[in-house]
Amino acid sequence: MKHDRLVLxxxxxxxxxxxxxxxxxNYGGHLxxxxxxxxxxxxxxxxxAAAGLDEAGSGGAGLIMLELEVHYGAEAFWADRLRVDMGVTGLGPVRCEFRxxxxxxxxxxxxxxxxMGFFDYSARRLVRRPxxxxxxxxxxxEESDNV
Structure with missing residues (x-):
């Protein structure tokens, strides 16, 4: 399957x-x-967690999901060990993207x-990035393996 629309x-x-x-x-027998x-x-x-941060914002700014985009390329099955590579892009004053x-x-x-938006859960509003x-x-x- 092609992934033209989502650049990594x-x-x-x-x-x-x-x-x-x-x-x-699921009912199809895959992830x-x-x-x-x-x-x-x-x-x-x-x-x-590895960076000493959390989504709930114990330091004042947590994270809240604003959008989600997923493109599938292959099935995954029970007991498969999946490798997840991650990066941050599109860093702005109140939001960023995880890829x-x-x-x-x-x-x-x-x-x-x-x-993801930087979010103050007590004030219920977006806030500036820490x-x-x-x-x-x-x-x-970079070679973390936090299983």
Whole structure:
């Protein structure tokens, strides 16, 4: 399947492996869309945790999902070990994009983009990006494997 509409970064800043579990399988016998979205969430949380950040915003600015785009290229099945490569693009004053490539062996299972807003959950509004956000994310070891 072609992925013309979703360009991935030239280099990824974070890598993690995630196994497909029984609960991730849909009626077609492969990774379901809902589970794929949860897999992206898990990978993003691992990267944030490795950088000492969290989506809830314990430092004042959390993250909230504004958009999601997913392109599928191959099936994934129970017990498959998927490699998730991630990068940050489109960094703006109140939002950024996470880009994902999820693969198994030599095949690309999916690629995705999440547009995330920096969000103050107590005030229920978008806020400015923390000054050290990108620095903290990119300081994480590029060959991380936070399983």
């Amino acid at each position: 970064p030239a280099a990824f800043a974070f890598v993690t492996d995630i196994a497909v579990q029984a609960r991730d399988i 379901g869309h809902d589970a794929a979205v949860s897999l992206l969430h898990e990978a993003r949380r691992r990267w944030l 994902y490539r999820v693969g198994r062996g030599g095949s690309e299972v999916l690629r995705a983009r999440t547009l 000054a050290d956000f990108l620095t903290r994310l990119t300081a994480v070891n």
